[in-house]
Amino acid sequence: MPKQFVHDIDIMYEAYGHGETIVYLQSVLGGINPGAYYFAGRMSNNFRVIIWDGPNNGQSGVSIKSAASEYHLACEYLAGLMDALGEKTIHIAGCSGGGEMGLLFTHIYPDKVKSLAMYRPTDTSSEVEREIIKARYFDIAQQAQKSMPDAVAYSENPLPTRFGGVSRWLADLYRRDSSKILEIDNEAFARLMQSWGEWMGNPLFYRANLCDSDLRKVKIPTLICPCADDYHPERLAIDLHSNLPNSTYIPSLKHRAQDEIYNAVCDENSFGGFGDFVDEYEKFVKSI
Numbered sequence: 001m002p003k004q005f006v007h008d009i010d011i012m013y014e015a016y017g018h019g020e021t022i023v024y025l026q027s028v029l030g031g032i033n034p035g036a037y038y039f040a041g042r043m044s045n046n047f048r049v050i051i052w053d054g055p056n057n058g059q060s061g062v063s064i065k066s067a068a069s070e071y072h073l074a075c076e077y078l079a080g081l082m083d084a085l086g087e088k089t090i091h092i093a094g095c096s097g098g099g100e101m102g103l104l105f106t107h108i109y110p111d112k113v114k115s116l117a118m119y120r121p122t123d124t125s126s127e128v129e130r131e132i133i134k135a136r137y138f139d140i141a142q143q144a145q146k147s148m149p150d151a152v153a154y155s156e157n158p159l160p161t162r163f164g165g166v167s168r169w170l171a172d173l174y175r176r177d178s179s180k181i182l183e184i185d186n187e188a189f190a191r192l193m194q195s196w197g198e199w200m201g202n203p204l205f206y207r208a209n210l211c212d213s214d215l216r217k218v219k220i221p222t223l224i225c226p227c228a229d230d231y232h233p234e235r236l237a238i239d240l241h242s243n244l245p246n247s248t249y250i251p252s253l254k255h256r257a258q259d260e261i262y263n264a265v266c267d268e269n270s271f272g273g274f275g276d277f278v279d280e281y282e283k284f285v286k287s288i
Contacts, residue, residue, distance in 0.1 A: 031058020
């Protein structure tokens with residue numbers, strides 16, 4: 001996997017195809033997933049597609065520093081990666097939390113984005129997402145108040161919950177760069193994890209915690225595709241469409257069957273027909 005030094009760490013990425021550049025964003029809470037490869041395979045016949053491991057995820061480097069959220073941190077490194085690769089403007093397509101990151105990136109760097117697509121906006125007030133936030137941030141923060149070794153040890157063996165595994169990111173980082181983790185001030189780290197968890201747990205997370213007036217400043221073409229499961233409810237997509245002035249809404253996706261290819265390469269909990277989304281996205285981005 002190619003790597004690019006950005007700011008202070010190596011960022012791992014892959015690029016496929018030629019043409020205008022599309023950056024595909026999966027959830028910030030993980031590295032490149034099979035859905036990213038599926039998207040790149042489908043879209044690289046007509047576009048250059050970049051997929052990546054964000055900071056602290058996948059094979060990219062360790063960066064624990066002050067930022068409003070883990071999503072803000074990822075946006076900072078994505079902007080640096082695009083600058084390093086000579087990409088002046090890009091199209092962004094994001095799935096689930098990747099859509100929220102794409103919206104936040106567009107808000108922070110409006111001159112860098114030609115178009116945006118958000119598939120399955122995420123409700124972080126749902127029971128499932130609250131469990132994820134608790135395991136990734138709040139439980140780690142509680143242990144870090146004791147010491148960083150306590151936080152690492154907890155991350156390695158979290159309490160058994162459905163999504164306890166998402167807290168193992170800190171143990172993974174420790175194995176890759178133990179000195180960098182242990183030199184972190186534990187109290188500052190605990191406060192950072194608490195604030196990151198609170199930002200992600202905001203009921204307005206699905207709109208990147210942006211107010212109506214900020215959403216209305218997003219003038220680029222935007223594709224919004226809903227889902228209809230408990231943690232990607234359609235009402236979130238409807239709200240985004242009502243506030244993003246140049247948005248296109250595809251309501252029919254929520255009625256279509258699950259896409260067998262996406263489910264086969266991802267996991268059994270993937271909803272909404274990812275292949276259908278890619279079909280609609282290809283028509284959308286070619287029309288711009």
